[in-house]
């Protein structure tokens with residue numbers, strides 16, 4: 577199966593392929609957020625009626641791919657594993673769920689197709705809804721500048737959503753399959 581492709585920020589920059597600085601890794605077609613790669617979490621849950629839901633973030637116009645819906649995540653810091661970075665970023669962006677206590681049902685690695693060494697790791701994490709309903713999740717105050725909204729979306733309706741982040745759009749078929757199979 578071909579790996580889905582996740583590219584963040586594709587403005588052409590006159591940097592050498594594969595070079596890094598404190599914030600980006602530069603690539604032949606642009607740059608990626610996170611010199612050590614990036615990682616994120618797709619939380620999901622099943623309600624008692626058997627329907628699967630995923631929690632998505634509506635990105636603010638102030639960030640790359642503003643206005644789109646995406647998973648939670650960001651750059652991997654020095655000394656962090658992808659999982660630690662994904663949990664930290666999700667905790668910084670949301671209040672109301674503890675993804676570290678969820679069950680990782682799938683992991684997806686999406687390397688840059690240009691071979692610069694950058695990749696995005698997505699952890700698909702099942703949350704157990706308490707007493708039958710989805711946890712109420714809100715935006716962490718410190719993340720209000722980068723996040724417009726957080727929302728539980730029916731997994732069946734994500735594929736037809738018109739405003740997905742290009743990375744989520746590319747990886748959705750695989751992520752969706754991972755949820756269906758779990």
Ligand SMILES: [Zn+2]
Pocket residue numbers: 602603604608688689690691692693694
């Ligand atoms: Zn690249």
